[in-house]
Amino acid sequence: MSRETVVVWDLPTRLFHWAIVLLVPALWWTHQIDRLDLHILLGEIMLGLVLFRLIWGVIGGSTARFTSFLRGPGTVLRYLRGRGTAIFGHNPAGGWSVIVMLLLLAVQVGLGLFVSDEDGLNTGPLSHLVSYESARTLADRHETVFYILLGFIAFHVGAILYYQLVRRDRLVGPMLSGRRAAPESGEAMIAAPLWRFVLAAALAAILTWIVSNYL
Amino acid sequence: MKHILLTAAAIAAIVTTAAAQAPNAASLIHERQTHYKQMGAALKGINDQLHGDSPSIDVIRQHSRTISGFAVQLLRWFPRGTGPESGVRTRALPAIWTDNATFQRDGAALLVAARALDAAARRGDLAAVRAAMPQVGHACGNCHDSFRAPEH
Numbered sequence: 001m002s003r004e005t006v007v008v009w010d011l012p013t014r015l016f017h018w019a020i021v022l023l024v025p026a027l028w029w030t031h032q033i034d035r036l037d038l039h040i041l042l043g044e045i046m047l048g049l050v051l052f053r054l055i056w057g058v059i060g061g062s063t064a065r066f067t068s069f070l071r072g073p074g075t076v077l078r079y080l081r082g083r084g085t086a087i088f089g090h091n092p093a094g095g096w097s098v099i100v101m102l103l104l105l106a107v108q109v110g111l112g113l114f115v116s117d118e119d120g121l122n123t124g125p126l127s128h129l130v131s132y133e134s135a136r137t138l139a140d141r142h143e144t145v146f147y148i149l150l151g152f153i154a155f156h157v158g159a160i161l162y163y164q165l166v167r168r169d170r171l172v173g174p175m176l177s178g179r180r181a182a183p184e185s186g187e188a189m190i191a192a193p194l195w196r197f198v199l200a201a202a203l204a205a206i207l208t209w210i211v212s213n214y215l
Numbered sequence: 216m217k218h219i220l221l222t223a224a225a226i227a228a229i230v231t232t233a234a235a236q237a238p239n240a241a242s243l244i245h246e247r248q249t250h251y252k253q254m255g256a257a258l259k260g261i262n263d264q265l266h267g268d269s270p271s272i273d274v275i276r277q278h279s280r281t282i283s284g285f286a287v288q289l290l291r292w293f294p295r296g297t298g299p300e301s302g303v304r305t306r307a308l309p310a311i312w313t314d315n316a317t318f319q320r321d322g323a324a325l326l327v328a329a330r331a332l333d334a335a336a337r338r339g340d341l342a343a344v345r346a347a348m349p350q351v352g353h354a355c356g357n358c359h360d361s362f363r364a365p366e367h
Contacts, residue, residue, distance in 0.1 A: 034365075116259050117255075118251075118252070118255050119254075119255045119258060119352075119356075119359070120254070120255035120256060120257065120260070120262065121255075121258055121259075123259060123262055123263075127259070127263070128262070128263035128267065131256075132252075132256035132259045132260070135259065
């Protein structure tokens with residue numbers, strides 16, 4: 001038997017998600033092997049992706065929009081106590097988790113823009129705006145935030161495992177295919193037209209280009 | 216009494232002279248670390264200038280002078296006993312002393328690159344400064360790969 005499925009996550013949201021999954025380890029690794037030139041390049045790609053997701057959160061498909069999944073503390077508590085109603089997209093707790101993750105990524109990539117290595121040779125695209133000493137202090141912060149990000153990623157993966165094993169709710173499949181079992185409420189994602197994706201991608205690319213090369 | 220005072224003064228004089236001649240490992244290590252940071256700051260200073268549309272050759276010249284000034288002395292910053300065996304926190308690797316010939320060669324390579332950079336800056340030749348920077352960076356990195364422990 002196969003239940004009817006519907007689209008829950010649009011393609012841009014899924015591509016963003018999996019690009020981050022690949023980029024975070026790649027960023028860690030390029031730093032580990034001291035290929036800071038590549039690290040900076042990947043960081044600029046990360047900047048573009050984060051900017052895209054922020055824009056997509058305003059003009060993207062319905063389940064990607066911040067207004068569709070940001071709920072007040074009352075709703076979050078009710079949900080956590082198991083007294084919420086069935087959820088189609090991000091649940092009230094997961095919605096805040098998205099925000100925290102995005103915020104951490106934004107802070108991390110934002111710090112990286114100003115960092116310099118200790119030799120003054122590899123510098124983020126905005127590092128020329130700060131002194132060597134400041135750039136080195138920011139490098140320490142960049143490292144601290146990485147560990148916070150790592151902790152939050154562990155929490156995120158833990159939550160997915162909890163849903164999978166305890167609540168029998170598979171979250172990984174839909175993030176890959178975009179589809180989930182059709183909800184009884186009959187809710188569906190309202191897709192954003194292609195031109196909105198083109199607009200968001202172009203805007204993110206232009207902003208990234210300016211930050212990386214012209215500031 | 217007078218003898219005792221004189222003897223004490225003599226001992227004090229000898230001790231302070233000895234201390235001045237052979238500063239301890241900790242202060243030598245600290246000093247060279249400070250110098251390396253100053254060199255890093257100078258390199259960043261040049262890169263910062265090159266990043267913009269209107270680089271100041273005066274600022275670049277100041278930094279290139281700092282770098283070539285340090286490059287001349289650098290090989291003298293590593294007397295025996297200032298490695299990790301000193302017990303002081305240092306990323307200087309024992310290879311500096313076990314493979315000293317290579318270390319000397321790498322240090323000389325930096326001096327060549329730093330002088331080329333400084334000469335370009337003094338001529339006011341921005342294109343040559345741009346061309347010289349990767350050479351300096353390469354010389355730094357080359358030596359660090361073999362003789363400096365990673366940051367963590």
